[in-house]
Amino acid sequence: MSTAIAMAAPAVILGGLLLWLINWYFHEQKSGGSAIQKKSRVSSLPPVPEVPGLPVIGNALQLREGRPHMTFAKLAKKYGPIFSIRVGSKPIVVVNSEDIAKEAMVTRFSSITRKNLSKNLSRAAFDRKMVALCDYGDFHKTAKRHMTHNVVGPNAQKQHRVHRDTLIDDVAKDFHTHVKNHGLQPVNFRDIYSSDIFGLALKEAIGRDVEYIDVEELGRLSRPEILKTLLTDPVEIALQYITLGDYFPFLKWIPQRNFERKIEKMYSRRLAVMKALIKEQTERAASGEEMNNCYLKYLLAEGKTLTEKEITSLVWEVIIESSDTTMITTEWALFELARNQKIQESLYEEIRSICGSDKITEENLCQLPFLDAVFHETLRKYPALPMVPLRYWEKPEEWNPERFLDDKKEYAPNDLYKTMAFGAGKRLCAGALQGVVVGSTTIGRLVQEFEWRLEGREAKDVDIVGIATQKLRPMHAVIRPRNL
Template sequence: MALTEAILNLVQAMALGTAVALVVALVGISIWFIRGYVNDNKKKQHSNDLPNLPEVPGWPVIGNLLQLKEKKPHKTFSKWAEIYGPVYSIKTGANTVVVLNSNDVVKEAMVTRFSSISTRKLTKALKILTFDKCMVATSDYDEFHKTVKRNILTTILGPNAQKRHRGHRDILIENTSEYLHAHVKNCPLEAVKFRTICESELFGLALKEALGKVVESIYVEGLGITLSREEIFKVLVIDPMAGAIDVDWRDFFPFLRWIPNRGFEIKIEQMDLRRQAVMKALMSKQRQRIASGEEVDCYLDYLLSEAKTLSEKQIRMLLWEVIIESSDTTLVTTEWAMYELAKDPMRQDRLYQEIKSVCGSNRITEENLSQLPYLSAVFHETLRNHTPVPLVPLRYVHQDTQLGGYYIPAGSEIAINIYGCNMDKKLWENPEDWNPERFLDGKYDQMELHKTMAFGGGKRVCAGALQAMLISCTAIGRLVQEFEWRLRDGEEENVDNLLLTTHKLHPMEAILKPRN
C-alpha cells in the first residue's frame, strides 16, 4: 500500500535522521494544523449565508487516506456521495479536496466557475511525465493551452482534419476485420483476444497521425538498442499509463518533501528517459523523410513548419500526447462495448438487425452512423457505465468561489468524479445496469457527443471526442455486422478494472461465428 510505505519511509527517515529532522517534521505538522485552523476560520468568515461544506470524517494528519487505500477512489467517492451529498470535502494529508459527484455541479465547475478553478494540480509523477503540464490535457488554461489545442484540432482532431484522415480510420477497421476473419478460418473454436488486435491497430493509427508513418522497429541511440513495435508501445503507452497512477506519498505532505523517496523518483525518471529517447529517435527518423522532400499530413510536419515558438522538448511531448491518448481511451470503450454485447445476445441481435435494415448487404461506414440510433445508444451507454477516465486530473481553486451552493475557499483542490456523475441514482435509473435503451427516449439528438460527462465539458472539453466516437461506433457496428460474438466460458465473471482506470483487468476473450 502506498500509505503504508509512506508511514514506514517517514519512520525510517526519522529513526536514521538527526534531532533536526524530528524538529522540522514537528514544525511542519504544526504549520499544517495552523493553516487548517486559519482556513476553517476563513471559511466561516466568508461563507455568510452559504451552508457549510459537508466533510467526510478522517484521521488526524493523514485525513481520509486510509479510506482510499484500495486505489479505486472514484468508487469510494460515489459511496460517500450517497451519505454526504454530491459535494463534500475530504483531507488527503495536508490537502483539502472538494469532490464533485453530480452532473449539475460538475457543469457548474467546468463552465460557470471555470475562471476560478482552471489551474491544474498534478502529482509528482504527472509533473515529470507531462514535462510540467506541457500537454493539452494537463496544461493550465492559458495561451499555451489555447495555442496547442488549436494546433491539434487543426491538424488531427477537428472536423476538417477528421475528413482528411478518414483513410487511416478505414484501414484500421479493414485490418481488424481481416484479422478476425483469418482467426475464425484458422482457429474456429479458439477464443480471440480482442484487445491485442484493437490495441495494435489504434497504435498504428496514432503513429500515422502523429508522425506520418507506422514504425515497425527503430534503433534508439539514447538506449543503444533496436526496439520492435511492441516494445515501442510499451515504452510510450503501457509504462507511462502505469506511472501516471503511481503515488509519491510526499504529494500528500508537502511540508515533508525534504524526506527522500529515491526509489519512486528513480523509477519515474527512468521511465521518462526511455520515453524521451524513443520519441527523439522517432522524430529523427521522420525528419529524414521531411528532408528528402516527402510531405505527409501529420502532426509533426505541422508543428515543425508552423509552431515556431515551441521548444524541441515541447514538440516531443505534444506528439507523445497524441500517441498515448489515441491508443488508450478508445480501446477501453470499444472493448467494454463488445464485452457487453457478447454476453447479451438479444441486444447484440437488435443492433445487428438495425445495421442490416440500414446498410443491407453493404458494409457499415461512418456515413451510416447518423441513421443508427441503437448503435449510438450502445456507445454512449458504454461510456456511461464504463467511464474511460473516471477521475479528471485535480484542479486548483486559485480564488474564492462557490459550487453547489457551498463556499469553496482558494487553496482547495477540486476532484471531478466522472464515474460518480454517471452512476448518480437521481439521474440514471439502475445506473449499475448496462442498458442502451435509456438513450432512446428522445432526450438527446442522435449525434450529440456529450450525453454523459465522459468527455468533460466547457472550454476543456476533450479534443478527441469526435475521433473516439467515429472509430468506436464504426468498429462496434462492423464487428457485430460480420460476426456473432459469444464470451468464452467463465469470461462473464471477469468484470474487474485495473486500479485507478476502467481498463478491463482481464482482456476480453470471445468465440466468433461469421454471419451469413
C-alpha cells in the same frame, strides 16, 4: 548491546515520527486548520458536506479499493451530489451529478485555469507540456489550436478519413484471420485492437505507421516495444504509483529512490523513442521524400514558436490520446455486449435494418441511436479516466444502454456532455469527436460481422487497473462470423 540498539533504532525513529504527526495534527485542529479551511469559513457560499476521515490521512483508506468513481457514488447516497473529502493534506471537492459538473465546468468556470498534478503524473505528461494537462494560458490556447486545426478538428478529420477506414477494415480482417487460423479458440481483443489503433495514431502524428525504429540509446525496437515505451509504461507510472509528498508535505524528505528511478527510466526511454521517430521523419523529408499530411509536419513549420521539447510532447500527446482511451472504451463495450446477448442482438438488428448487407460506415452513425446508446452507456460505467463519478442513475451499477433512449430526456447523438467523460468547457477533450466516431464505428463493424460470447469466469471479470478503468485482464472472447 550494539545489536539491541540497532534493532531498536527503527522503532524509536517511527515512534518519534508518529508523535510528531499526532502533535502536528492537533496543532492544526487547535489553530483552526488550513488556509483553505479558514477561507471557506468566511465565504458566503453554503458549506459543502465533509466526509469524516481519520487524523493525518483523511479519507485515504476509503479509496484503497482503487475504484474512486464507485466509492464516490456510494458516498453520494449519504452526502448528496456534492461533498468534500481529504487525502492527506489535500482537500478535494467531489461532484456526483453531471448537471452540477456541467454548470461548474461550462457555465461558471469554463477555463479551470490550473491543474494540480502529482509529481509522477506531471513527469509522465512531459512536465505538463501537453494540451490536456497544462495550465490554461497562452501555451494551452496555442497548442489546442494546433491540435484542433491539424488532428481532431472537422477539416482534419476529413483528411484523416482514409486512415480511419483502413483501421476499421484492418481490425475486421485481423479477427477473421484469427477465426481462420484458430477456429473458436478465444481471441485476445486487446492484442489485435491496440496494435491496429496504434497504427492510426502514428499516421496522424508522424505521417506513417512503423514496424521498428532504431534508437541510438536503446538499439532497434520492435513495434510492440515501441507501443510499450510510448503508451503502456507512462500510463502505468502516472496511475499506479503515488508520491507521498504530494499528499503529505511533511513526508517529502523521505526518499522514494526506487520509484524515482522508474519515473526517470520511463521518461528517458520515451524521450529517446520520440526523438528517433521525429528524426527519421525529418530526415526523410530532407532527402526529398514527401512527408504525409500529419501533425509533426505542421509543428515543424511552427518551429519558431515551439521548442523541441514542446514539439516532442505534443506529438506524443496525439499518439497516446488517439489510441489508449479509445481502446479502453471499445474493449469494455464489446465485453458487455458479449455477456448480454439480447442487447448484442438488438444492436445487430438495428445495424442490419439500416445497412443491410453493406458494411457500416461513419455516415451511418447518425441513423443508429442504439449504437450511440451502447457507446455512451459504456463511457458512463467505464470512463477511461473516472473524473466524474456515477451519477444518480437508476441502478447505476447496471450496464443498460436503454437509459440513453429514455423518452423523458432526449440525448442528441453529438451531445458530448451526456456522461461528462470528455470533460467540459474550454477543457473539453480535443479528441472527443474522433473518440466517438472511431469507437462507435469499431463496435458497430465488429458486431455486424461477428457474434461475441464469453466463456466460463470471463463474464464476471470486471477488475480494473489503477485509477483508470482499463480492464485488468484483456478480454478473451469466442467470436463466430455472421452470415451477412
